[in-house]
Amino acid sequence: MRKGKKLREKAERWVPNPNDPSGDDKKLLVEFLLKHCDGYKNAISIGRVLQEVRFKDEYTRELLQHRIIVPLREENDLFIGTSNKGIFLINDADDAYKTISFYTNRIRAEKKHLRNLKKIAKKNELFKSFNIDPKRANKIKKYIYLDESGVPSLKNMKTDPYFIVGALVLDGTDLRRQLARKLAFIKDLIGKPKDYELKSTRLNEKQYADILRELSIIDYEFAAICFIKDKLTGHGFSYPKSFYKYAYDFLINDVFDDIGEVNLYFDEYGGVNTKFQAEFF
Structure with missing residues (x-):
């Protein structure tokens, strides 16, 4: 069985937790992705998803991310990929690679901001008399x-x-x-x-x-x-x-x-x- 077909079948069989108040809307999104956003080449913007999916609750872009998309990414049987084109259901190695690259570039951009903040703090001696609790300090080797x-x-x-x-x-x-x-x-x-x-x-x-x-x-x-x-x-x-x-x-x-x-x-x-x-x- 092809890996992509296996992942798709898992997504088709996926059911939400019956105690999840957002379970019905999560199922609606998964069904929409299966029909319209199968793989990176079929990615759709979140704005379009909000227009076309008849969710039971009302969502802004941020609320849809927080309550529906992010929790679905914590499931073990499916993963909603993302790119500059929009969101999609991951099926194969190329889909996974596109999403990994997207996350990697975003993380690197945030780390660049972090480095710049550290430079500014060091240059202006912001932490000269600031005592950091050793238990809270980030002691990464x-x-x-x-x-x-x-x-x-x-x-x-x-x-x-x-x-x-x-x-x-x-x-x-x-x-x-x-x-x-x-x-x-x-x-x-x-x-x-x-x-x-x-x-x-x-x-x-x-x-x-x-x-x-x-x-x-x-x-x-x-x-x-x-x-x-x-x-x-x-x-x-x-x-x-x-x-x-x-x-x-x-x-x-x-x-x-x-x-x-x-x-x-x-x-x-x-x-x-x-x-x-x-x-x-």
Whole structure:
């Protein structure tokens, strides 16, 4: 049996809890979705749903979301997908992927607002004399993976004109394990051994697209800074160690927050026992 058909049959058999005061309207919405909004390609706006479904109660957009759609998403036998086009009944992998991508992008946008608020609070010292209850503090362990492209030196600028530093940020051990499993799956997907080091320059266009699609559902954050060497004028950039330390100081001040435990992982120049590691710390 096709997965999509199986999901549809579960939605067709779904019945509300008899004690649910909104049960009848939930059933009406499910029946409407089955008939008109089967899959992402048939998504319909909430405004149109309110016009066409003869609910027993009256709803605004917000009330329909709160009382009907959101509770239905907590059911185990069906899921109402969402996208910029509207809502729909999820039936297959493409439907699920569209909704996961929609949620992921929205969450990332909210996290961007959160980071900006933290910067403003830090810049204006809003929490300078503010005591946070340690029991209420968000003590999530962060894992930050740091890497660079190019060499932190102003020599040979014609052949090496840029120095780029980047950081990948994961919140919590569970997310770190999830990423590890996803990377293992990706290597198997593109036919590479487990110890293969993924580099974009070694991938063809299809492999690159497959990897980006798989990683898009992982809730990570990243930041990167590119230094254009012929635009750098400070005397300190002439010294590789100083250049390297400045680059990562500049980056990490942008991705660090002050709460929680942080584990740093460096590649190449910042690795264990390199001449740059001591400079950084």
